[in-house]
Amino acid sequence: MLQIDRVSSNRAAALEHLERDAEGTALLFMAGTWQPSSDGATRACVDPATADEVARVAEGTRADAERAIELARTAFDDGTWPQMAPAERARVLLALADLIERHAAELTKLETLGCGKPLREAEFDVADAAACFRYYAGLATKPHGQTFDVPAPSMSFTVREPIGVCGQIVPWNYPLLMATWKLAPALAAGNVCILKPSEYTPLSALWLAKLAQEAELPNGVLSVIPGAGPVVGAALAESMLVDKIAFTGSVATGQSIMRAAAGNVKKISLELGGKSPNIIFADADFQTAIDYALFGIYANAGQVCSAGSRLVLQREFADRFLTELVRRAQAISVGDGFHAGTEMGPLVSETQRDRVERYIALGREEGATLLCGGSRATVAGGDRGYYIEPTIFTDTTPDMRIVREEIFGPVLVVQLFGDESEAIRIANDSAYGLAGAVFTNDAARAHRVIRKLRAGITWINTYHPTYNEAPWGGYKQSGIGRELGTYGYDAYTEVKQVNVNLAVEPSGWFREPGAHR
Numbered sequence: 001m002l003q004i005d006r007v008s009s010n011r012a013a014a015l016e017h018l019e020r021d022a023e024g025t026a027l028l029f030m031a032g033t034w035q036p037s038s039d040g041a042t043r044a045c046v047d048p049a050t051a052d053e054v055a056r057v058a059e060g061t062r063a064d065a066e067r068a069i070e071l072a073r074t075a076f077d078d079g080t081w082p083q084m085a086p087a088e089r090a091r092v093l094l095a096l097a098d099l100i101e102r103h104a105a106e107l108t109k110l111e112t113l114g115c116g117k118p119l120r121e122a123e124f125d126v127a128d129a130a131a132c133f134r135y136y137a138g139l140a141t142k143p144h145g146q147t148f149d150v151p152a153p154s155m156s157f158t159v160r161e162p163i164g165v166c167g168q169i170v171p172w173n174y175p176l177l178m179a180t181w182k183l184a185p186a187l188a189a190g191n192v193c194i195l196k197p198s199e200y201t202p203l204s205a206l207w208l209a210k211l212a213q214e215a216e217l218p219n220g221v222l223s224v225i226p227g228a229g230p231v232v233g234a235a236l237a238e239s240m241l242v243d244k245i246a247f248t249g250s251v252a253t254g255q256s257i258m259r260a261a262a263g264n265v266k267k268i269s270l271e272l273g274g275k276s277p278n279i280i281f282a283d284a285d286f287q288t289a290i291d292y293a294l295f296g297i298y299a300n301a302g303q304v305c306s307a308g309s310r311l312v313l314q315r316e317f318a319d320r321f322l323t324e325l326v327r328r329a330q331a332i333s334v335g336d337g338f339h340a341g342t343e344m345g346p347l348v349s350e351t352q353r354d355r356v357e358r359y360i361a362l363g364r365e366e367g368a369t370l371l372c373g374g375s376r377a378t379v380a381g382g383d384r385g386y387y388i389e390p391t392i393f394t395d396t397t398p399d400m401r402i403v404r405e406e407i408f409g410p411v412l413v414v415q416l417f418g419d420e421s422e423a424i425r426i427a428n429d430s431a432y433g434l435a436g437a438v439f440t441n442d443a444a445r446a447h448r449v450i451r452k453l454r455a456g457i458t459w460i461n462t463y464h465p466t467y468n469e470a471p472w473g474g475y476k477q478s479g480i481g482r483e484l485g486t487y488g489y490d491a492y493t494e495v496k497q498v499n500v501n502l503a504v505e506p507s508g509w510f511r512e513p514g515a516h517r
Helices: 009-014 062-078 086-102 104-115 119-140 175-188 203-214 229-238 251-261 286-302 315-330 350-366 420-428 443-452 485-490
Strands: 028-030 033-035 042-046 053-058 154-162 165-169 192-196 222-224 244-248 267-271 277-280 310-314 369-372 391-394 411-417 435-439 457-460 493-501
Touching (some): 028 062, 053 203, 104 119, 104 175, 104 203, 119 485, 175 203, 175 244, 175 485, 192 229, 277 420, 310 315, 310 420, 350 411, 411 420, 435 443
Parallel strands (some): 165 192, 192 222, 277 310, 277 435
Antiparallel strands (some): 028 222, 154 493, 369 391
16 A cells, blocks of 8 residues: 655645556556556656655556557547547547646656656746647647649649647656647647556656546547657557657657557657757857756756756856856756756756766766866755756866767767857767857847757747747757647648549540540
8 A cells, every 4th residue: 555654745635546456556558548557567657856756657558558559549540539520639638738727736746756856847837748648639720731833724722730639758858748749739630649647757648647537538539658759669560550659858769769660651750858058158148048048958957858958158257157067067956856946956866866967977087177076965854865066077178978879868968169160060069959149239140150050949039938839840860849839730631632523524634445546
């Protein structure tokens, strides 16, 4: 039985809404029913702030995934959701948005419990999730086809139709929000979805499924199957019955999904992370640039695919800038996300903390200078969570692994430049191309640099704002396709061309037997 006394009352309250069996295990959601895994296996969910087990969740098997796929196939081919009027689908999504807002306080706590981020960050995520469902509910009812001026007596037009059964694999850094980014457009377009949350953070996805039930999403339209990527995720990617796979995560896993998806040439959307440059010129507003340099890398403890993890800094004022940046970084309050004063929480797991520590050690070995951080953070109330100090490396070279590889933690690497052309060259010297920013008070230069930056998401004099209305995705190895905005909706549709003959009579192309031309 789940030992509630091991966590605070806030933590306990976050778990109350989950569907659980008599032993306290949170159940998986299979096309409208709550059930254990097919082999009875479970997995522990651990609070990153305390390293305590706070819940057990049914661990989905390949058999569970295959059963969910079969049910989804039937729901799409024979069910009502794909043929439902867009206004009716919109009604369900709007009801779901209302429910998310009604339970925002509890969902916020559940997000913090699952991934460790401060409550104030989780609050934004929950609000964005509700807004995302609302946006796509509105988009579902808007025109999506085109008509073409073609020679008489024909008319030609296109319609957009749902792709079909969609497998969706989401990461642990934004559990609720990443699930929403995939589910909202897919459901709005009339698809049927199987969601695989991260095995580290399945709790909010399971509650989202319960809220979808309450919003009267038809049975069969959504399944949530927690489990390991090589088991549940692989089953989704390989299945001949799945029409599309959408994934957010590492390049290596994205490559394996691409190979598996080739089996039936299923549609794919991949968002694979980055090593994004934050370019700061000497004429930038100093305090604004400092503020966003910190926010760009230390929000969510650096566990953000678009994090400004490379600070590309103009050499002429680097000493002044770095002195102030280190002072501010060392003042960041690191601690339990449930504590009001916490500005940066723990990493999501022991595995992730170990990974980040290996990169910090590697940075030292490669000869970079450690300006601050580099160790496990000391946190009031205990040292059992997965905390790392805000860390900054300088004296880096382009070939260093800490410069080239995604660390996914609170580790900033500094690269210095002289002029504009060198800044652009350094910024684009990466296998990734997800995001990037430029800080300068020269408007013309800002736009010149942004136009030359090989990245899909860019900012001028700010970092990190994201909008449901705008596309999200990257160049190069940062992925394939876009999420959010109309682009995100289109990614879950097929385009059908329809041609109509307005003069219903034989074409005369082939002559009648015995006739002469």
